[in-house]
Amino acid sequence: MTLSFVFLFSAMYMAILSTRSARFSASANPLYTKLFTSMPHRVSDSDVTCPNSRTAGRRHSLNYEDINYIRSHCHLHSSTFLDELQSDLLSRCGVKVSMSTLFRTLRCLGITCKKVSHRALEWNDEKRAAFMNNLADIAPNPEMLMFGDEGAKNDHTLAWPMGYSQRGTRCVQSRCFIRGTRWSILPILTLDGIVTHDIVHGSVTSQRFFHTFVTG
Numbered sequence: 001m002t003l004s005f006v007f008l009f010s011a012m013y014m015a016i017l018s019t020r021s022a023r024f025s026a027s028a029n030p031l032y033t034k035l036f037t038s039m040p041h042r043v044s045d046s047d048v049t050c051p052n053s054r055t056a057g058r059r060h061s062l063n064y065e066d067i068n069y070i071r072s073h074c075h076l077h078s079s080t081f082l083d084e085l086q087s088d089l090l091s092r093c094g095v096k097v098s099m100s101t102l103f104r105t106l107r108c109l110g111i112t113c114k115k116v117s118h119r120a121l122e123w124n125d126e127k128r129a130a131f132m133n134n135l136a137d138i139a140p141n142p143e144m145l146m147f148g149d150e151g152a153k154n155d156h157t158l159a160w161p162m163g164y165s166q167r168g169t170r171c172v173q174s175r176c177f178i179r180g181t182r183w184s185i186l187p188i189l190t191l192d193g194i195v196t197h198d199i200v201h202g203s204v205t206s207q208r209f210f211h212t213f214v215t216g
Helices: 002-020 030-036 064-076 082-093 099-108 125-138 206-215
Strands: 151-153 183-190 193-201
Touching (some): 064 082, 064 099
Antiparallel strands (some): 183 193
């Protein structure tokens, strides 16, 4: 009777310690392990498998191949629209995603929308190299080179397209809607800067340019 009471008291005391102490482990208490793991109804959590269990979180709409296709599509067609990319992704990869998903995917890939830099379609590296070689034969000294440029000014020249205003309000500025008088500026550039210039009224034609800087 006394041994049974002592054994029961020890088991209850160890159970109380297990509920109050987070550092309590079965490996450090052999008696607790012998008492509770030997019961037939005691089942370990690792032995229980749920047939409907899956990885936590929502499944991704795009896989690795789809993301690579989006990256290559933006590289080849840089001026495409999101709806065109969405339609092309559906027809070629069989994946239907929303516009917001495509926008977040492009942002994660580091692809942003920016102003397009134009390059001439007639660009030819061989002809450019031939022109540079011909120019080096004509002017072996770089100080012999002079370059002409043309600029224009009217009442719209100093009108900036961007401005600042409070959020939710328009940025309004009074400006001239009529372009006004046009003035053309013709500077000559060298390695030392602008050596001469001419300001004329209106547009500059080839005859005016030839008369001003070649024969004049």
